[in-house]
Amino acid sequence: MTAPRLTLPSPAKLNLMLHILGRREDGYHELQTIFQFLDYGDEITFAVRDDGVIRLHTEFADVPHDSNLIVKAAKKLQEQSGCSLGIDIWIEKILPMGGGIGGGSSNAATTLLGLNHLWQLGWDEDRLAALGLTLGADVPVFVRGHAAFAEGVGEKLTPVEPEEPWYLVLVPQVSVSTAEIFSDPLLTRNTPPIKVRPVPKGNSRNDCLPVVARRYPDVRNALNLLGKFTEAKLTGTGSCVFGGFPSKAEADKVSALLTETLTGFVAKGSNISMLHRKLQSLL
Numbered sequence: 001m002t003a004p005r006l007t008l009p010s011p012a013k014l015n016l017m018l019h020i021l022g023r024r025e026d027g028y029h030e031l032q033t034i035f036q037f038l039d040y041g042d043e044i045t046f047a048v049r050d051d052g053v054i055r056l057h058t059e060f061a062d063v064p065h066d067s068n069l070i071v072k073a074a075k076k077l078q079e080q081s082g083c084s085l086g087i088d089i090w091i092e093k094i095l096p097m098g099g100g101i102g103g104g105s106s107n108a109a110t111t112l113l114g115l116n117h118l119w120q121l122g123w124d125e126d127r128l129a130a131l132g133l134t135l136g137a138d139v140p141v142f143v144r145g146h147a148a149f150a151e152g153v154g155e156k157l158t159p160v161e162p163e164e165p166w167y168l169v170l171v172p173q174v175s176v177s178t179a180e181i182f183s184d185p186l187l188t189r190n191t192p193p194i195k196v197r198p199v200p201k202g203n204s205r206n207d208c209l210p211v212v213a214r215r216y217p218d219v220r221n222a223l224n225l226l227g228k229f230t231e232a233k234l235t236g237t238g239s240c241v242f243g244g245f246p247s248k249a250e251a252d253k254v255s256a257l258l259t260e261t262l263t264g265f266v267a268k269g270s271n272i273s274m275l276h277r278k279l280q281s282l283l
């Protein structure tokens with residue numbers, strides 16, 4: 001008998017705004033940010049094995065097997081649930097790494113939800129999100145699968161319904177170190193908290209942008225180029241830069257102007273992640 005197999009999407013996210021309110025005693029920064037998903041991402045295939053072994057078959061150039069967030073997520077879930085089953089995993093990776101679009105966190109969340117389904121653990125979303133948080137601050141929003149206003153380090157989530165435009169996402173060929181940006185003395189880290197709900201329109205600033213643009217000329221260039229056509233924003237700590245358009249055709253038109261040195265992709269914004277849409281269709 002062939003093992004039960006499942007292929008699930010692992011979408012990207014954007015930070016539509018990002019305010020830094022202050023620094024906590026543990027060095028982490030308190031944020032307010034809005035996460036929205038893109039209908040664009042990796043695909044992960046899982047096949048159950050009965051010997052308990054967890055094996056990712058796709059090699060990553062810069063990430064050793066046991067450091068991969070997919071493997072870490074699977075191992076933690078296996079440990080904490082006491083499940084005796086294992087898993088074979090393959091990934092079709094299209095999301096750029098270290099670009100602020102959350103590929104690693106999304107892969108971890110897809111793994112948690114996929115294995116919860118295949119191993120028939122019956123964990124609820126709260127428990128999966130809590131485990132996800134131990135893997136990374138952005139994992140819980142991917143576990144929940146709804147666009148959200150996030151506070152704390154990103155773990156306190158309130159569902160929101162921003163518009164769902166088409167986005168052009170530019171991918172500068174640099175990897176930005178999140179730690180480096182958060183330790184920059186020039187970073188704005190005292191933005192007053194937004195207390196009004198829903199968050200009033202016009203709050204679209206990313207406090208990381210000035211520091212990232214100053215340190216990374218490629219990101220600066222991407223912001224300048226896209227800014228000629230629409231409001232150009234930075235997602236997370238970058239390096240990706242994005243802008244919204246009312247239609248795919250308009251996003252495609254600007255995308256056609258890109259050169260080999262600055263690539264990008266066009267994708268629809270979505271308030272329900274494509275992972276959750278797929279899981280819903282399985283039920």
Ligand SMILES: C[C@@](CO)(OP(=O)(O)O)[C@H](O)COP(=O)(O)OP(=O)(O)OC[C@H]1O[C@@H](n2ccc(N)nc2=O)[C@H](O)[C@@H]1O
Pocket residue numbers: 015027028029030031033099100101102136137138153154178179180182235236237238
């Ligand atoms: C700021 C966001 C917004 O989405 O950026 P992106 O990673 O997406 O670009 C994320 O919350 C990033 O969260 P996460 O991905 O867990 O951050 P990590 O890489 O673990 O953080 C690396 C380092 O950045 C600093 N850091 C990170 C997050 C935070 N809220 N405060 C911090 O001070 C810490 O020094 C931490 O050790």
Ligand SMILES: Nc1ncnc2c1ncn2[C@@H]1O[C@H](COP(=O)(O)OP(=O)(O)O)[C@@H](O)[C@H]1O
Pocket residue numbers: 062063067068069070096097098099100101102103104105106107108236238
């Ligand atoms: N499955 C994975 N996919 C992407 N990155 C991973 C994965 N597992 C571990 N990583 C590590 O996490 C880092 C951050 O990845 P990613 O989430 O894609 O970027 P960002 O947090 O900037 O959006 C990568 O540079 C890589 O070293």
